[in-house]
Amino acid sequence: MAPVRVAIDFTPGLNQLAGIGRYTRELVRALTENAQFEIILWYGRTSSPLPHSSSPRIHYRQIPFSERWLTRLWYRVRIPFPIDPLIGPVDVVHGTDFLVPPARCARVATVHDVSFLLVPELGHPRLVSFLQAVFPRMLRTVDALIAVSESVRQDLLRLYRLSPDRVYAIPHGVAFPFAPHPPQHARPVIASLGIREPYLIAVGTVEPRKGYPVLLQAVERAATKIPDLQLVIVGATGWLAEPIERALEAAQGRGRVLRLRGISDQTLAALYSASAAFVTASFYEGFNLPLLEALACGAPVIATDIPVHREVAGDAALFVRSGDVDSLAEAIIGLLTEGALASRLQKAASQRASRFSWHKSAEQHSAVYRAVASEHASRRP
Structure with a gap:
């Protein structure tokens, strides 16, 4: 044939x-x-x-x-x-x-x-x-x-x-290099980028659909309980992003946010692996590939409760209402202060990702x- x-x-x-x-x-x-x-x-x-x-x-x-x-x-x-x-x-x-x-x-x-x-x-x-x-x-x-x-x-x-x-x-x-990286491999990467722990990671173009203003407000509120908390954002600037970028720059000046662009997949996988959580505050997604990549690296996940996030993450994520700063902040605090919850999500993450x-x-x-x-x-x- x-x-x-x-x-x-x-x-x-x-x-x-x-x-x-x-x-x-x-x-x-x-x-x-x-x-x-x-x-x-x-x-x-x-x-x-x-x-x-x-x-x-x-x-x-x-x-x-x-x-x-x-x-x-x-x-x-x-x-x-x-x-x-x-x-x-x-x-x-x-x-x-x-x-x-x-x-x-x-x-x-x-x-x-x-x-x-x-x-x-x-x-x-x-x-x-x-x-x-x-x-x-x-x-x-x-x-x-x-x-x-x-x-x-x-x-x-x-x-x-x-x-x-x-x-x-x-x-x-999802494929190599998106897999759990042991701490001895991930921590030198974190140190070289000036990231402090604990940190949350968000990945995606900075644009209105991604919900970055909601995420930033939630991180600021969570930081009242976890003062050293840092948000690492990996992504380029997209359309209609000017007011979002201004807010992120102000937070970066306070040390609350670190912006990264153009990093390798190997570095990104290390950042997923060592993060306290991957967080996505998107209002709408068709799939959300970074969510799957984070799961494959064993990261605990917090995601907005939209249909495709349920479809991809299943029981391996904490879900919060879209646009709800309070519920997102509470989820961040709960995940970072409850070891059993973080451990459960880490175990579920790799199992869920193995389906893809x-x-x-x-x-x-x-x-x-x-x-x-x-x-x-x-x-x-």
């Missing part, structure tokens, strides 16, 4: 360090273990270096336009020029970042969240209006959607009244590719 040729949009894998970029890179890495697939990685013109791949099943194809121009041509101006002539004959084209371009073959798109519909006030207005306009048009022609969680899948079915057999929930995975792997995720993606390729081939005259 000839291998299925899958063309994957690798642009996020080149241009985005976390989130969608990590998903794209890890998916491709796991897919190379499957001999049934030939993988073409296509991307817009970029200055980002290509990763090294020794797999004979990986082929790179650069499109002679930048990502911005591709977006304009395919989605704004809506020029229906198929991607196939630019990358060669394939069986499936997979758009890894919400949208997939026109193609003569089967088309699959990954949907990471529906924040542009559910919490549009927390997103960048231009991106929100773009997705609200373009996404429904794509739905009329795409062969299948991959939702990164059952929560996102249910939202898609409810909001767009899609056929359930066209929407697949495939959760992310990129290998399993890639196998589920593979099943979707085979299904849509077969269905598309059967419709050919």
Whole structure:
């Protein structure tokens, strides 16, 4: 049987360090273990270096336009020029970042969240209006959607009244180096970064959806009981972040907050492992990959009580109401002062994370590719 040729949009894998970029890179890495697939990685013109791949099943194809121009041509101006002539004959084209371009073959798109519909006030207005306009048009022609969680899948079915057999929930995975790091390995890393203990760690872009103002207020209140408490934030500055950044800078000046950007995965895993807790105050998430990474490192978790956090963390987290400073502060104090509670969550964390792997995720993606390729081939005259 000839291998299925899958063309994957690798642009996020080149241009985005976390989130969608990590998903794209890890998916491709796991897919190379499957001999049934030939993988073409296509991307817009970029200055980002290509990763090294020794797999004979990986082929790179650069499109002679930048990502911005591709977006304009395919989605704004809506020029229906198929991607196939630019990358060669394939069986499936997979758009890894919400949208997939026109193609003569089967088309699959990954949907990471529906924040542009559910919490549009927390997103960048231009991106929100773009997705609200373009996404429904794509739905009329795409062969299948991959939702990164059952929560996102249910939202898609409810909001767009899609056929359930066209929407697949495939959760992310987690892999090395995200595993518990022993104290003798983690503490030198902490010391080199000037972090004091006990500390909480929060990971994610600084933007309104992540709830950082609520988290900062809760940490300040918890510090009345735990004076040395520090909040370590790992993440870049995102959209609509100016007032949030001002508050974080003021807290950093008081020594309550430490901001880190651009650290390695190995360093991040060490920080998860030695933290008193990983805390996420997000109002909305499609999956929350840092939450899974923290669980894999054995960190106790405090998370807002939203559907996808329940889906990912299960019984391995303390849940608090979104936007509730008092309940979040109480959870922080309780976790840091009750050794039995912290121990229970640490034990549950690794067990919960073991349910997720990129290998399993890639196998589920593979099943979707085979299904849509077969269905598309059967419709050919």
